[in-house]
Amino acid sequence: MYSFLNTKRSLNERLDLFTSSVQKIHPEIIGIAVTRMDDHDNLYSVYRSPDYGDNFPTFIASIAQSPRLSKMRSSLELNIIDNMLSHQSSVKKIHLRLLQSHCISSMACPIYTNDTFIGVLFINAKIKDFFSDKVDYFTTFSILITLLITDDFNNKKAFHSIVKTVLLLSHHKDPETQNHLKRVAEYSRLIGLYLVKKGKCNGDFVDSVYHFSDMHDVGKSLIPEEILYSTEIYTDEERAVMNQHPELGCQLLSNILTTFKYDNHQELNIILNIIRHHHERYDGNGYPDKLEGIEIPLEARIVTVADVIDALLSHRPYKQPWSIEDVELYLINGSGTLFDPLCIDAILHSLDKVTLIQSRYPDVIEEELPV
Template sequence: MHTVLIVDDSDINLTLIKALVLKLGECSPVLFDRPVAALEWCRDNVPDLVIVDYMMPEMDGLKFIAAFRALHGRNEIPMLMITANDQRDIRYEALLGGANDFLTKPIDRIEFSARARNMLSLRTGQKFLADRAEHLAALVDERTSEIREREKELIFRMSRAAEFRDPETGAHIQRMAHYSQIIARGLDLGPAMEKLVLEAAPMHDVGKIGIPDYILLKPGKLTPEEFEVMKGHARLGYELLKDSGSEILRAGAEVAMSHHEKYDGSGYPFGLKGTQIPQLGRIVAVADVFDALTSERPYKRAWSLDDACRFLEEGRSKHFDPLCVEAFLAGWEDILEIRQRFRDEEVPQI
């Protein structure tokens, strides 16, 4: 059903046009003899066709068309203006001002029907395209969302694969990723970056896949040579993830390469200092170390929260970016909630 708005100050014209509109079929006419009242109606209603007289008190047809077009979302609604035969200049002005076509008085039913039907076909086409565009956008969004979800799941599972070869647990990955997100929020990096941090952080240790078991699983302290090999996991992780078409994997590569750098330049693999270290790496360093300290492992007991916080504070500008430590501590309530939500469980054996 098409809604046809008719605006004419003459009752007889309103009645005639209404009768002609009803003869078109599938149309519901809405009548106004005052253009200002019609405009008010248009603020809350979207007609499929507007038929407006030129000469009216309060506001002529040209002004009505301009005011109607200025309303949000009314730019493409077909409009027919009714003019007298001798008003050629007005017709030109109407066409230039936003009318799609015009009708001349006295109104001829054949001409009226043809022009009105053309305008309604145009409207039907517009609606079809709009619906289709909306449908396609929803479809793309749905498919993209599925792909992103699958990508996230694969990343998590890949990260778990690395962690299985290590005393770390799946819960560690979740906690440190969420801690990283809290830091990103504290740094005001925006929702998109917060999400990227959350999704990329789990890949920090993925390079451990390439470290030999005798080093990775060694119960005692590593020799200097073994430690050098162990440090290689940062580069291995980067090599594994770099140049990906996925923004998340590229961010993961940056995290893997830089999460063992230290703010004072004493870290590895490059000994970068301060803001030379990618921001993702500076964020993840705080989150990863805090969770490692406060988690129980076969070779160590869990530190108390106070001791771990003191370690972070003492490590400001040495091990850690002071702004990241500040952001972490500012989100303390959320940190505690994350700790509660992701508790350590027994790691499944491969």
């Protein structure tokens, strides 16, 4: 039964095993669902058991709309609904979809790390009053699951720390600010969550892209400083050197991953695809592999748009930031040639959130002090 604790399996594989194990003992259980919180206090599903069917909600608008979830966020205590049929929900559309998936009773448990709320674990059953007399049993299992989830979350953060430490040791300067990387991650998640609603990917994929999008330019740490920090227009020879950074980044990350025995192959593919292909163009005229259209991995198509948006909106030594209106026009004109049209649609539907992210994570432009 405890094979779901095997760390050689992916998190989703372990959650599948957990669900099937519990269902053998309690066939009334429909399954479990795990959500994560984005930068706008929305919850999105990163895992759900297959038995829920297509009606299970994948996205919950701001948790402020749900007194149940808002209270859980502040108290970090679990919550049980004994009978969904008589429960007055403030988010009626989601409530209806849960009922359509035959969820009659529900146990919700906060997921948090270092006292920071990061999501919710839902366990649902087909009959009413199921959890109240088994609360100790399911509390124990919920703790096990949340430990798995927070362990996965913290492993990703630790992996980031390892990569950034290696980069600091190999290259003491960084041409991009940390807030640039944070904004690219947030824009990537915005695009990904739109694609979830369109059925093009799932929340687990979006979560991985969010966590790893900031590694897209790691190969620049191996580019000579006189080229990397130049504010002049590149010569053809300099441009050829700069264009090597996706391949150099893949080599660097592969070496780090081998050294630290990082063996999550699904996430490994996402990381390396982002690094190698974020300069491909939708029309096939990008680099390094001149991939075209959907030949370009979706994660790379997402990060390409996110990175370009932030570059255009940001101050650089060689340019002033563009207005949001000019960026919008550029994206529209580049849709289908430079960029995946669906990714552009995602951003055009979320320009207000783009502006919010930009203001929430501003760059600090350091002025030179007099000698």
